[in-house]
Amino acid sequence: MENKIDYGRIEKNAAVRKRIVSTITCLFLGLWAIVVLFPFYWMVLTSVKSYGAYNSEYIPKFFTLSPTVQNYADAFHTVPLGRYLMNTALFTVITTALMLIVITLAAFAFARLEFRGRNIVFVLFLSLMMIPSELVIITNFVTVTELNMRNTFSGLILPSVTSVFYIYLLKENFEQIPDSLYYAAKVDGTSDLKYLLKVMVPISKPTLITITILKVIECWNSYVWPRLITDNEDYYLVSNGIQEIRENGFGRENIPAMMAAVVVISTPLIILFLIFRKKIMAGVSRGGMKG
Template structure:
C-alpha cells in the first residue's frame, strides 16, 4: 500500500511538471490564433473563437521573415558543421592520442564551462569589432564553431571504444584520420547526432549575440526578427506569437523525432571501454 501511494505521488508530481512545461507552448499557439482584443483580454481567453488562422500569413509578411529564415538557415548550418568537425577532432585527440599535458589541458577546458557566457560577451564583441566583422556572417558563425561541451560528450563516447581496436587498426596500417572517420565516428553515431541536434537547437534559437553583432535587417535571424512586432505603439501579441511559432515548432519537431539519439548519446557519456 505504501509503495502504491508513493507511485501515485510521483505520477502526480510528474504530471504537474509536464503540464507546467507544456502550458507555455499551448499559450503561444492559442494566442497566435486570437484577435488583438482576445490576446490582451482579462481574464485570459484560453480557447480562441473563432481561430484567426490568417495571423500566420500576416505575421510572415509583417517583417522580412524570408530574409530572417535564410540567415537562420545559413548560420545554423555552418555553425553546426563547424562545431561538429572541431569537436570530433578535439575529442579524438583527447581520447586516443598521447601528448604532453593532455590531462591538464583537458581539465582547463572543462573549467571554462563554469564561466557564464554572458561574462564573455563584451570581450567577444570587442574582438569582433576590431576584426571589422560587425554585421557580417563571420560574426554570427566564427565564435560558435567550437564547443567544450560537445568535445566532452564526444570524448567520453570515443573512450568507450576499446583502445585494442585502435591499436589493431594501427597495426593493420590504418591512419588516425581513416580510423576516426571510418571506424570511430560510425560507432559513436548517437553521440554525434546528439551534438548536432543540441547545436542546431541552440544556434537556431540564439537571440542575444545576433542582436548585438547585427545592426541591419538584412543580417538578422529569426529570433531577432521577433522584435518587429514590438513598437512604440505597443506589441501585437497575436502576431508575435504566430511568428514565434515559426521559430519554435521546427526545433520541437526535430527534438521529438530524434530524442532517442540524445538520450543514448548522453547516457554513454559516463562509460569508458
C-alpha cells in the first residue's frame, strides 16, 4: 500500500512540474510573440493615422479612433511606388528562376556525377562562403561597370543567379535519394537530365520550394547591390525606393505616409511566409537530415 501511495505521489508531482513548465513556456512564448509582433502593429497603426493626429500626440497612443487610408493613396500618387513594386517583382521572378536552374544543375553534378577532383572542387566551392560579401560586391561592381551594364536589369540580376549555400543545401538533399534509383534509371537508358527532372526534382520538391521562398525574400529585401549599381529611378527596387521616398517624396517628417509605403512593400512577403511557412520549415529540416 505504501508503494502505491508513493508512486501516486510521484506521478502527481511529475504532473504538477509538467504543468508549471508548460505554463512558464507559454508565458515566455507569448511575451516573445508580443515583442516580435509589436513593431508590425506599430507600423500598421502609424500608417492609418493622419499627419496632423500623429504630430499632435505628445505621448504616443497605442490605438486610433479615426483611422484613414489617405496615407496609402499618397504612397502611390506622391511617388512612383507602383513602378518600384513592378521593378522588384520582375527582378525577383527572373533572378529566382535563373538561380533555380543554376543551383539544380550544380547540385546534381556534385551529388551524382562522377568526375576527377569532384570533392576537391566542391571544397574549394564551399570556401567561397568564407570570402566577405563586401569583397564580392566590389568585384561585381567593377565587372558590371566595365561591361556597361549599370542601370540595367541585367546588371541587377546576373550577380545574384547563384548561391553556394543553396547548392550545398540541395546537394545534401539529392544525396539522400538512394543510388539504386539512379542505377536502375541508367539501365533503362534514361539520360542524366531526364533522371534529374523526372526523379530527383519531384522528390526534392520541399527543399526547392524552401529555396525559392528564401530567394524571393532575399531579392525583395535586396538593398546594397541595387543601390550601388543603379542611380536611375526607372530601375529602383522597393528597398531603394524607400530611401527615395524619404528624401524626395513625403519628406522626413511625414512618418505616417512613410509607414504606409512600408506596409505596402512588406505585405507580399508576409503573405508569402504565412502561406508557405510549413513548407519552409519542412524543407530546411529535410535538407539537414542524412541517411
